Amino acid sequence: MNLTQKWDVIIIGAGAAGLMCAATVGYQGLAVLVIDHAPKAAAKIRISGGGKCNFTNLDVTAKNFICQNPHFVKSALSRYPSSAFIEMVERHGLHYEQRELGKLFCKQGASDLIQILRAECTWAQVTFSLKTEVNKVQAVAGGFQVDTSVGALSCSKLVIATGALSFPKLKASGFGYAIAEQFGLKVLPTRPGLVPLNFEGKWHERIAELSGLSLDVAVSVGGKCFHEAMLFTHQGLSGPSILQASNYWREGEPIQINLLPNSNVLDDLKQLRKQASSLNRWLGQFWPKRFMQFWLTLYPAPEDIANASDETLEAYARQLTEWSLYPSETAGYDKAEVTLGGVDTDEVSSKTLEAKKQHGLYFIGEVLDVTGQLGGYNFQWAWASGVACGTAIASSG
Incomplete structure (x- = not known):
């Protein structure tokens, strides 16, 4: 040649x-x-x-x-x-x-x-x-x-x-x-782009305990929203929705996670109040048991939902649909797809x-x-x- x-x-x-x-x-x-x-x-x-x-x-x-x-x-x-x-x-x-x-x-x-x-x-x-x-x-x-x-x-x-x-x-x-x-x-x-997002301190520890779990969520950042799977890892968050969001995320900014993107959460909570139904049982339809335990430990549900005020339900609906987390950094070029x-x-x-x-x-x-x-x-x-x-x-x- x-x-x-x-x-x-x-x-x-x-x-x-x-x-x-x-x-x-x-x-x-x-x-x-x-x-x-x-x-x-x-x-x-x-x-x-x-x-x-x-x-x-x-x-x-x-x-x-x-x-x-x-x-x-x-x-x-x-x-x-x-x-x-x-x-x-x-x-x-x-x-x-x-x-x-x-x-x-x-x-x-x-x-x-x-x-x-x-x-x-x-x-x-x-x-x-x-x-x-x-x-x-x-x-x-x-x-x-x-x-x-x-x-x-x-x-x-x-x-x-x-x-x-x-x-x-x-x-x-x-x-x-x-x-x-x-x-x-x-x-x-x-x-780095299309890359997992890592966490430090107490949030690193909390998320690492959920490693391996996957949820269907909608992640919002920088005016963009991605409705796909999110994966908990030993270092932070990954999965398609997080990889997509990483392209628009900047250090110091939060990401916002809707944990129940397929539900009209406030309407559902009001319906639960009307029926005096169990909020925990309702959440159990959507989440693995390990995540539900994690969530209710950090964000306890209203104790007496039958008598909960509109303001209480609205605040809990926001917590479920606008969960704000602050990643510390991306996982770097080693894990980046682009x-x-x-x-x-x-x-x-x-x-x-x-x-x-x-x-x-x-x-x-x-x-x-x-x-x-x-x-x-x-x-x-x-x-x-x-x-x-x-x-x-x-x-x-």
Whole structure:
């Protein structure tokens, strides 16, 4: 394999966005090289979704993404919707299943999806150089020189698909940000996203005692509300509703939890008063015994509900539906599924993903300041941005 030739395109990063871009460009007859420091491509796909990879969602809109410029994602998503990716994997015979809220998962395992992406790259005659470290990138006449552990490589177009800081065990790094800054692009501050929330002190102890319990709740923070499962852990809170909320939570702020999101709690309490029924028995319909004991120890129910005032019932209803807790911190990049922030999208064309300040340099996927909510949206952004970039490169010759 001769890597020293001048490539039409070098893509740094063999993740979801990089593979999608590589196949898109390769099919147009351009010489494409994908470089990654990992021994295998698509490491993050392999472990995501508990090994089943939530690869897209049936309903994807710009509202499912966090980005300083909320319109930035619209162009790529509209040109490569989730239906296009579903059509591709169905063509390959991928067995997948639909779960709640339109989430699509591989039925047998994420390796099936990786095989499809690798097959597409093989058919597109994409070359890979894995276990390859990139030491330096510089603009030269006619393109770029990439100095690597396998030698100096050159290309006309360079695509940065390096991902971000989540999953440091997979050697995630800020390499893409450094490249952006080298070429004068602004990088916005980063923080962990889709991540559990931890607690300190007495609340850490209380929550740890409930470790393993799951409740159906609605969690509100930053003007957003997420109605999904919440999981108690040894360190704090996790589960889909908390991961979603973590994207909007800031240190020092509370999260608000509605513990009975499927009930009109105040009306139900008034009905219990009218019937002189047991509040404890009513709560027992919704909660595991361990959580009920925990709750009633901290927040005892009105003793004589038959004679409780409206004010008493209203206060208890608020306690049940607006339970405020103050996390101390997130669980960090080790436990984060994504990274918020990144390369400022104002520095990049929304149509081509090319850097406005450096001709021939492109940024795709998670390295950009684009973060999807939980549910397959981050992978759909990877597919869509990869295709948009690849199409632009191919059409530019």
